[in-house]
Amino acid sequence: MNEELRGTIKTGLIAGVVTLSLGMIGILVAFNKRFIVTDAVTLADLLLFGMAVIAGYLGASSLKEHSMGRRLLHGGLAGMLAAVPTFLLILLTLVWEGIRDSFINVEPALVSLLTLDNENVVVGGILLIVVFGVLGLVGVGYAQLPVRFRRPISMSLAWTIGSGVMSDILIGILRPRMSNDTLRSLFGSTGLQPVPFVVLFVLLTAVFFWWQQGGQTRYQTLRQNFTPRQQKSSRRVSISLLVIFLLILPSLLGVYLSEIFNEIGRFVLMGLGLNIAIGLAGLLDLGYVTNFAVGAYIMALLTSSSQFGPENPWSFWLAVPICVVAAMFTGFILALPVLKMRGDYLAIATLGFGEIIRVLARSDALKPVIGGAQGILQIPAAQIGGFMAQVMGYILNPINNLLSRFELGILATNSNGDIVFGNPPQLYYLFILASLLMLFISRRLNNSRTGRRWMAIREDEDVAAAMGINTTNAKVLAFTLSAASGGLAGAIFAAKLGSIFPSSFELLISINVLALIIVGGLGSIPGVIVGAFALVGIPQLLSEFAEFRLLLYGIALIGMMLVRPEGLWPSEVHRREIHSHGEDETAVPVSVKP
Amino acid sequence: MPLLEVNDVHAYYGNIHALKGVSLTVEKGEIVTLIGGNGAGKTTTLRTITGLMKPRDGHVIFDNEDVSKYPAHAWVSRGIAMVPEGRGVFAKLSVEENLELGAFHRNDKENIKDDIEKSYEMFPRLGERRTQLAGTMSGGEQQMLAVTRALMSKPRLLLMDEPSMGLAPVLVDVIFEAIERINQEGMTVLLVEQNAHMALQIANRGYVLQTGQIVLTDKADVLQKDPTVQKAYLGIE
Ligand SMILES: Nc1ncnc2c1ncn2[C@@H]1O[C@H](COP(=O)(O)OP(=O)(O)OP(=O)(O)O)[C@@H](O)[C@H]1O
Ligand SMILES: [Mg+2]
Numbered sequence: 001m002n003e004e005l006r007g008t009i010k011t012g013l014i015a016g017v018v019t020l021s022l023g024m025i026g027i028l029v030a031f032n033k034r035f036i037v038t039d040a041v042t043l044a045d046l047l048l049f050g051m052a053v054i055a056g057y058l059g060a061s062s063l064k065e066h067s068m069g070r071r072l073l074h075g076g077l078a079g080m081l082a083a084v085p086t087f088l089l090i091l092l093t094l095v096w097e098g099i100r101d102s103f104i105n106v107e108p109a110l111v112s113l114l115t116l117d118n119e120n121v122v123v124g125g126i127l128l129i130v131v132f133g134v135l136g137l138v139g140v141g142y143a144q145l146p147v148r149f150r151r152p153i154s155m156s157l158a159w160t161i162g163s164g165v166m167s168d169i170l171i172g173i174l175r176p177r178m179s180n181d182t183l184r185s186l187f188g189s190t191g192l193q194p195v196p197f198v199v200l201f202v203l204l205t206a207v208f209f210w211w212q213q214g215g216q217t218r219y220q221t222l223r224q225n226f227t228p229r230q231q232k233s234s235r236r237v238s239i240s241l242l243v244i245f246l247l248i249l250p251s252l253l254g255v256y257l258s259e260i261f262n263e264i265g266r267f268v269l270m271g272l273g274l275n276i277a278i279g280l281a282g283l284l285d286l287g288y289v290t291n292f293a294v295g296a297y298i299m300a301l302l303t304s305s306s307q308f309g310p311e312n313p314w315s316f317w318l319a320v321p322i323c324v325v326a327a328m329f330t331g332f333i334l335a336l337p338v339l340k341m342r343g344d345y346l347a348i349a350t351l352g353f354g355e356i357i358r359v360l361a362r363s364d365a366l367k368p369v370i371g372g373a374q375g376i377l378q379i380p381a382a383q384i385g386g387f388m389a390q391v392m393g394y395i396l397n398p399i400n401n402l403l404s405r406f407e408l409g410i411l412a413t414n415s416n417g418d419i420v421f422g423n424p425p426q427l428y429y430l431f432i433l434a435s436l437l438m439l440f441i442s443r444r445l446n447n448s449r450t451g452r453r454w455m456a457i458r459e460d461e462d463v464a465a466a467m468g469i470n471t472t473n474a475k476v477l478a479f480t481l482s483a484a485s486g487g488l489a490g491a492i493f494a495a496k497l498g499s500i501f502p503s504s505f506e507l508l509i510s511i512n513v514l515a516l517i518i519v520g521g522l523g524s525i526p527g528v529i530v531g532a533f534a535l536v537g538i539p540q541l542l543s544e545f546a547e548f549r550l551l552l553y554g555i556a557l558i559g560m561m562l563v564r565p566e567g568l569w570p571s572e573v574h575r576r577e578i579h580s581h582g583e584d585e586t587a588v589p590v591s592v593k594p
Numbered sequence: 595m596p597l598l599e600v601n602d603v604h605a606y607y608g609n610i611h612a613l614k615g616v617s618l619t620v621e622k623g624e625i626v627t628l629i630g631g632n633g634a635g636k637t638t639t640l641r642t643i644t645g646l647m648k649p650r651d652g653h654v655i656f657d658n659e660d661v662s663k664y665p666a667h668a669w670v671s672r673g674i675a676m677v678p679e680g681r682g683v684f685a686k687l688s689v690e691e692n693l694e695l696g697a698f699h700r701n702d703k704e705n706i707k708d709d710i711e712k713s714y715e716m717f718p719r720l721g722e723r724r725t726q727l728a729g730t731m732s733g734g735e736q737q738m739l740a741v742t743r744a745l746m747s748k749p750r751l752l753l754m755d756e757p758s759m760g761l762a763p764v765l766v767d768v769i770f771e772a773i774e775r776i777n778q779e780g781m782t783v784l785l786v787e788q789n790a791h792m793a794l795q796i797a798n799r800g801y802v803l804q805t806g807q808i809v810l811t812d813k814a815d816v817l818q819k820d821p822t823v824q825k826a827y828l829g830i831e
Contacts, residue, residue, distance in 0.1 A: 452698040456684065463682035466746075468644065468670030469698065576727070577686045 004104025007072045008059045012136075015055035020085040022047060023114065025551070026105035026526030030544045032113055037197045038188025043165060043544070044113060052132040055082040056139025071140050079136015083129040086114045090125040092151045093467040152208035160201040164192045166541060172254045176407040250425035258424035259538045262496070265431030266489050267536045271520070271528035272438045273485025278514070279523030279571070280479035281291045283460030284347040287334075287354030288513050291483040291504040293361060294330045295323040295490025300376040300500050301369075308369070308376045316382035316510025320491050327487020328480045335479035339472055342461070344507060354510050361502035375501035378478055382430060382495045384419040393417055427496050434492060442525050445481065454478055455573075512536070515553060519560055522574050530569045597622045598751055598784055603652035605635075612638045614806040615652065616696055616825040620751065620784050625777050627785045627814065629827055630803035634702050635680055636786040639803070640753050643784075644669045644764060645675055656751065658788055660738045671699050675749035679756055680700035685729025692739055696746030703784050706746070713742035716772060722803065734765030741772060751782050760791045794818045802827070 022028050032044035059078025060071040084464045089113060093099055099106050115124025116131070142150065163170060174183060185198045226234060250258040268361065270292060276283045301308060302319040314322075348572050354594045360366055362373050384392065395414045400409045413419050421427045445451050451472045456464035465471050494500050512535065520531025535553065538543045545552055560567070566575040596619040606614040612635050620626045630636050641647040643654055643662050645668070654661040656674065664672060676734050684692050697706045714721030717738040723731060728739055735807055737757055742750060754773070758766040766789065774796050787793035794800055796813045802810040802823060810820065817823050 153708035449698060449701070452695055455687075456695050456698060459684040459687055460682065463678070463684055465646075466676060466678035466682050467696070467698070467743075468667055468674075468676070473667075483770070573687065576688075 004063050004074070007062050008078050008518045011058045011062065011080060012055050012078035013085070014084035014484075015051045015058075015078070016085035019048060019051045019082060020089060023086060023089070023110050024103055024105055025548075026192045027548060028105065028113055029105065030547065032109065033190075034542070034544055035164035035188055035191030036161055038191040038193050040194055041164075041191075046161065048113070049131070049135055052079045052082050052135035053139040053142065055079050055132075056136030057143045058139075059136065060140040061143045068144075071144070072137055073582050075136045075140030075143075076133045077136070079139065080133040082136070083125075083132035087125040090114055090121050094121065098280070104345060114350050119181045135228060148212065150208075152205050152212055154207040155202055156204035158194075159204050160197060164197060164199060167191050168541065169253075169257060173252055173259055176254075223516055238566060248403065248408045248412050249405070250428040251403070253425075255424050256427050259420070260537060262427050262431050263426055264313070264532045264537045265435050266427070266493060267513060267516060267532040268435050268529055269431070269485050269489035269492075270509075271516050271532055272435075272514050272525070273489070275482075275487075275517055275523065275525070275528050276442065276445065276454075276480035277478050278517060279574075280446060280458065281454040281475060281482075283475060283478055284343065285350045285482065286347045286510055287352070288482075288486055289351035289354050289505050289507065289509040290334065290357045291327040291331060291486030292493070292509060293357050294327045294483075295377070296494040296500050296504070297361070297370055297490075298323040298326045298487075299491040299494040301493070304376050304379045306376060306378040308371055313380070316380070316491075316495050317384075320488065323491035324484050324487045327483040329488065331479045331481075331483025332476060332486075333523065335476045340473055351507075352432050354507055358502060358505055358507070361505060373502060375499055377499040379494050380500050381498065382421040382492070385416075389413060391417050392419060421495070426491075430492055430496075434488055439525065440489070446457030446525065450474070450477065486502070493552070515557060518554060519568060524569050524571035524574065527567050527569040527571070531567070534568065596620060597657060598644065599655040599783065601652075601655065602651045603639075603642055603649040603654060605638055605647055605649045607638075612806055613642065613649070616803070616806070618801050618808065618811070620782060622782055623777070623780060624799065625773070625783045625785060625791075625797045627787055627797035627800045628803055629790040629793055629800060629823075630785055631788065631826075633699070633805075634803045635806040636803055637755055638806075640784075640786060641674065642783070643753060644674055645688065651799060668748050670749075673748075673750035673755065675744040675747045675751070676753040677737075677744045677755060677757060682760065683712055683728040683736050683739050683743070686727055688725050689728055689731070689739055690724045692743050694747050696743035697748075709746055709748075713745065716775070717742060722824065732760050732765075735804055736767055737761060737765070741769070741776075745776065745781075749781075751784065752776070755786045755787070757785070758787060758792060761763050762827075766792060786825075790823065794823075 002560055023032065028044045030044075031047060032042045034043045035041065036043060036046055055078040056075035060075035063071065089106065093106060093111060098369060111121060112118075112124075114128060118124025118126050118127060142153075145153070171183065171187050174186075186193055191197075192200065216443060223231075223234075242466045250261070253261065257369055270288060273291065274285060274288045277283045277288075299316075299319050301310075302310060302314040302322060303316060305313050323468060334350070334353050338346055341349055361370060364372060367373065392411075396419075398413055403409045411426065413420065419426075421430050435472050453464070456469050457471050457474055461471055464474075493504075497504075516531035516535045517528060518531070519534055520527030520529070535556070539549050540554070566578045570578075598618075598620040600616055600618045603613050603616045604611070613770055614637070616639055618626070618628070618639075628639060629645070631664070631680065638647065640650045641658070643661065645664050645666065647656075649664060654673065656669075659672075661669070672792065687695070690710065693710045696704065700706060714724065719735055720738055720742065723735065728736060731739070739758065741754070744754075757769050757773070761769065770792050771787065773783060777796075785793055785797060790800075794817055797814040800811065800814050800817045801808050802817070812820070818828070
């Protein structure tokens with residue numbers, strides 16, 4: 001057997017085993033309930049048939065030098081092989097009656113999915129192999145396309161499929177603004193209707209094609225020809241538009257999506273904080289939940305009207321700074337014993353702190369003070385009342401009146417004239433304010449003298465010390481400042497939920513925050529936001545994902561490490577660091593003057 | 595008044611008496627070299643000057659002020675820079691980023707760019723490699739980078755710990771020429787070396803350190819002719 005054939009067989013079988021695994025762990029059946037194209041294509045179909053296309057694509061593109069015929073042959077073969085492992089599973093169900101006792105997910109729904117709903121499963125299975133073969137040919141055809149077609153098609157396909165998958169969001173946004181009939185002609189209960197799907201795909205392809213064929217360069221030359229004044233005002237216009245957009249966003253999104261945004265906001269806050277320690281100063285802190293817990297508990301202890309709160313509960317606004325300072329103080333205290341540690345040891349020590357906090361929160365000893373496992377209840381929502389609310393009402397109410405004509409709005413006063421951050425769209429303003437504040441601070445820190453010190457320590461602690469950088473101070477400062485944002489997130493979290501329980505402060509939070517930083521790109525501030533959307537937003541949006549959340553986290557992380565280790569939106573230094581590993585090309589100067 | 599005065603300094607590592615009453619002075623504009631064999635206490639002397647190490651006895655006076663009065667790590671902002679032993683550069687940062695970090699305590703952002711360009715004029719080889727990762731450069735180039743990075747902090751006194759270590763003779767020449775040039779532009783240099791031959795050629799004065807004690811000091815050209823120095827450090831019998 002020749003080398004190439006063996007490669008193609010391997011590719012096909014790997015794709016097949018992946019498909020088989022997706023089926024055996026239940027993902028295919030779970031995802032088969034969500035349509036991308038209403039009543040036609042589900043997310044499971046996409047995974048299943050997509051695998052065949054990918055197998056064909058890879059099978060063909062591994063042989064560059066050959067004729068079209070050979071390529072089609074290899075692509076088709078890879079596609080067909082991708083259906084073989086699942087076909088064997090189908091045969092197995094025929095001879096092994098009790099297979100479900102051992103493999104709970106091999107249910108009739110899976111079998112009918114893998115046999116294209118055929119009565120006779122053997123015929124259906126063979127049919128699937130044939131279909132996979134054809135799709136493998138499609139993959140070859142796709143690989144044959146010149147890049148200038150392939151790229152716009154891929155982009156447009158991704159966006160169209162994305163719109164189908166995320167149709168919930170679109171429906172949520174469009175429902176108040178459209179008649180039911182129009183809405184129903186565009187969307188089903190899930191997914192885009194076939195006609196709009198195709199129209200969107202064609203339109204987007206055209207747009208991306210135009211953009212690539214000259215639109216982009218035209219746009220860039222247009223911008224280059226701006227006078228400095230024009231540049232300034234165009235910047236100002238885009239920033240104003242962005243601010244307006246952020247202000248009306250919750251009314252656009254509705255309650256459910258606003259809540260998801262708030263969850264993202266909570267993790268952006270924690271991510272920005274942890275990014276200071278890990279991304280900027282290079283201190284691997286695995287106990288970040290500690291700061292979050294301290295912020296939340298201090299907020300609860302200061303403002304709760306239960307027996308755990310003070311006689312005269314504080315207002316949220318007075319308590320927030322205390323929460324932040326308390327978290328910073330905790331960060332400071334925790335920094336002291338671990339300063340001499342590096343890398344792995346530091347990670348383990350901080351991991352321990354995170355667990356200690358959780359155990360303490362649960363402990364009976366502290367139960368009289370912080371409520372033990374029953375937590376602390378009756379934490380009031382943040383609110384603005386009195387004169388301040390009146391003043392804000394004067395400004396907000398007319399704007400809301402105007403915007404309500406378009407089914408939009410911004411921060412609102414209630415019937416008493418107070419501003420209560422109780423429901424998700426109102427809380428959104430708290431999160432966005434806090435996030436913008438922390439974004440601003442992070443950016444300033446990154447570009448500051450302190451930021452340069454951290455960078456030096458992150459790169460090489462010994463060299464930094466020899467340069468006269470006080471590494472001890474810089475590390476303590478990093479821990480302390482990093483904690484602030486976590487404390488803030490915790491404080492808002494407590495006021496948002498109205499009650500807190502130790503179970504909200506588990507190791508998994510630290511891991512989630514760490515994962516989002518890594519996926520976004522270590523040390524990158526926009527990366528934190530992208531990472532939070534990807535790892536917090538998407539699983540919340542797709543309820544099917546909930547069950548597989550950790551699995552998908554794992555896949556996402558492994559995939560990232562393999563394909564894009566620098567993260568989705570990497571910082572410059574980090575990107576280069578990763579790509580210089582073991583690559584000889586960086587050993588030659590990048591720019592040599594002749 | 596000398597720029598730097600080390601006065602009867604005693605320093606210990608635990609029980610090891612590493613400096614046994616070292617005294618030396620450096621006048622403004624001079625190149626002074628401190629020569630001595632392995633373990634003589636050269637690096638330790640530099641550490642007490644920067645305040646990285648507190649002497650148990652004696653004083654280090656820089657610019658009329660006792661160094662021990664400085665808060666920890668204040669030496670860079672007081673005007674002392676050090677090229678550490680074994681050329682510590684940030685291996686995974688580019689040449690340019692290394693230089694930027696050399697200016698870590700400065701606030702005058704505009705001038706930093708100009709000073710980086712000046713570094714490239716001093717060592718054109720660095721200018722050619724400004725985007726190259728420092729760790730991938732040759733030993734000599736890394737030493738050039740370490741020197742220019744130290745200068746980025748705009749020091750009044752430059753401490754160098756064995757800049758010739760591990761370099762080919764040609765590169766040693768390049769580095770020492772650069773030190774001379776920096777000195778001609780007004781920089782005061784305290785140069786620690788085992789390569790006594792080269793160091794004494796460019797220095798004004800020299801001190802010979804042996805097991806924590808200064809055993810000899812004189813003008814550099816006199817030391818070059820001194821029989822003990824010739825025997826012990828210049829390999830001349
Ligand atoms: N961290 C340390 N702990 C214990 N002893 C040390 C330490 N650093 C240096 N010493 C000892 O102090 C003495 C002086 O060391 P120092 O590093 O100053 O020598 P040096 O003149 O710089 O030598 P070299 O030319 O080899 O760099 C040596 O005996 C050394 O073993
Ligand atoms: Mg030494």
